[in-house]
Amino acid sequence: MIPHVSRPLRAVAVAACAMLAGCAQLSPDAGFDRLAQTSTERLGQAPAWNRTPEQGQASQDRVTRLLQADGSAGPTATRLTSADDAVQIALINNPELQAAFAELGVAEADLVQAGRLPNPGFSFARTHAGDDIKIERSLSLGLMRLLTMPATARIQQRRFEQVRLSLAARVLALAAQTRQAYYQAVAAQQGLTYQQQVADTADAAHELAAQMARLGNISKLDAAREQFFYGQAQASLQQAQRLAAQDKETLARLLGLAPDFALPAQLPALPAQLDALGDVEQQALQQRLDVQAARTELEGLQGSLGLTRATRLVNVLDLGALRTSESGKPPEIGYEISIEIPLFDWGQARVAKAEAIYLQGAHKLAGAVLDARAQARLAWRQRQDAYALARRYRDQLLPLRQRIAEENLLRYNGML
The missing domain is CATH 1.10.287 (Helix Hairpins)
Incomplete structure (x- = not known):
C-alpha cells in the first residue's frame, strides 16, 4: 500500500509511468528500413535481412532470377552477366553480412531496455511474539535509475545510430569488394583464354621445331629457344588457370554461392573518359x-x-512505501529511502x-x-x-x- 496522496496527483503519476513505458517498444524491422534506404541512396540497390524462412526463400528466388540460365552450357548452368547483378546477390545472400545485421537487433534491444521503467521491488515480513503478530509490507522503486533514464536512453539512441551507420558502411564496403571481385574474375578468365591461345601456338611451334631439328633444318639454339618458349607458355597457362580459379572462388564467397556459374568472356569496354x-x-x-x-x-x-x-557519489537511490500491521494496533503507513554511502568508493575509478x-x-x-x-x-x-x-x-x-x-x-x- 502506498502513502496517501491526492487522486489527481496519483493519476498524473500513473499516466506518466504509462507514457514512459509505452515509448520503449521494439520495431518490426529493428530499424533496418533506414539502413536499406541509405544503401539505396548510395548504390541504387538495397540489402535484404533474411530473418524468417519466408524472407530467406524470397531472397533465394531472387538470386535464381539474377543468375540467368545459360542454355549453351547445359540445362542447369547459370551465368552472372553483370557487376550490378553480382552486387545485388551479395547484398541479399552474403552470410557474413546477414550475421552482421543481427547487431542491429541487439542495439535496438539495448535501446528499448534503456527506455523501460525499472521493476518495483516488494517485500513481506511476518513476525510474532506470543499472540502478537506483526506484518510488514514494502513496495520500493529504483529512483536513481528512474532519474537517469532520459540520459541513458539518449546514450543508447546514439549507440543504435552508430551501429546503423557502421552496418551501412559495411554494406557499401561489401558492394565495392563484390564489384572489384567480379571484374577481377572476368579479367582473369579473359587472361586465361589468351594464355590458352598462346600455349596452343607455342605447342604447334614446339612440335614443328622438334621435327625440323631432327631433320637438321634449324640450329640447336633455335630449337632450344622454341622449347623454352613452349615451357614458358605452359607455365604461364598453369598460373592463369590458378588465378582464374582463385578469383572466381573469391567472387563466389562474397556472393554466398558455389563457383559453378559462368562469367562473360570479356570485360566491358572502357568509357571514353572518366567522370569528374x-x-x-x-x-x-x-x-x-x-x-x-x-x-x-x-x-x-x-x-x-x-x-x-x-x-x-550517489549511484544507488531507492524510494519505498511501507505498511506495518500489528495485532491490536492501527496500521502504520510511511516511506523509506535507501541510499548508497560513498564511504570507500568515491567513484574516481569509474x-x-x-x-x-x-x-x-x-x-x-x-x-x-x-x-x-x-x-x-x-x-x-x-x-x-x-x-x-x-x-x-x-x-x-x-x-x-x-x-x-x-x-x-x-x-x-x-x-x-
Whole structure:
C-alpha cells in the first residue's frame, strides 16, 4: 500500500509511468528500413535481412532470377552477366553480412531496455511474539535509475545510430569488394583464354621445331629457344588457370554461392573518359559512413562521461512505501529511502575509466578523418592510373600482342 496522496496527483503519476513505458517498444524491422534506404541512396540497390524462412526463400528466388540460365552450357548452368547483378546477390545472400545485421537487433534491444521503467521491488515480513503478530509490507522503486533514464536512453539512441551507420558502411564496403571481385574474375578468365591461345601456338611451334631439328633444318639454339618458349607458355597457362580459379572462388564467397556459374568472356569496354569527381577529400569527410559512425560514437561517449560524473557519489537511490500491521494496533503507513554511502568508493575509478574511453573515442575519430582523407587521395590516384594503364593496354600493347601472334602463325604456316 502506498502513502496517501491526492487522486489527481496519483493519476498524473500513473499516466506518466504509462507514457514512459509505452515509448520503449521494439520495431518490426529493428530499424533496418533506414539502413536499406541509405544503401539505396548510395548504390541504387538495397540489402535484404533474411530473418524468417519466408524472407530467406524470397531472397533465394531472387538470386535464381539474377543468375540467368545459360542454355549453351547445359540445362542447369547459370551465368552472372553483370557487376550490378553480382552486387545485388551479395547484398541479399552474403552470410557474413546477414550475421552482421543481427547487431542491429541487439542495439535496438539495448535501446528499448534503456527506455523501460525499472521493476518495483516488494517485500513481506511476518513476525510474532506470543499472540502478537506483526506484518510488514514494502513496495520500493529504483529512483536513481528512474532519474537517469532520459540520459541513458539518449546514450543508447546514439549507440543504435552508430551501429546503423557502421552496418551501412559495411554494406557499401561489401558492394565495392563484390564489384572489384567480379571484374577481377572476368579479367582473369579473359587472361586465361589468351594464355590458352598462346600455349596452343607455342605447342604447334614446339612440335614443328622438334621435327625440323631432327631433320637438321634449324640450329640447336633455335630449337632450344622454341622449347623454352613452349615451357614458358605452359607455365604461364598453369598460373592463369590458378588465378582464374582463385578469383572466381573469391567472387563466389562474397556472393554466398558455389563457383559453378559462368562469367562473360570479356570485360566491358572502357568509357571514353572518366567522370569528374571534384574535391574527393571533402566528399569523403561528408559522405563516409565510418566517419559519421565514429562521430556519433564520440557523442555517445560524451553523454556517458557526463552521466558517470553526475552519479559518481550517489549511484544507488531507492524510494519505498511501507505498511506495518500489528495485532491490536492501527496500521502504520510511511516511506523509506535507501541510499548508497560513498564511504570507500568515491567513484574516481569509474570516472577515470569513462574519461579514458572518451579520449580513446576522440582519437578514433581523428584517425578515421585522417584515414578518410588519405584513402580518398589514394583512391583518386589509383583510379586515374588504372584508367591510363587500361587505355595503354587497349591502344598499344594488345594490338602488338595480336600482331606477334599473327606473325607467329604466318611463320608456322610458312614452315609447313
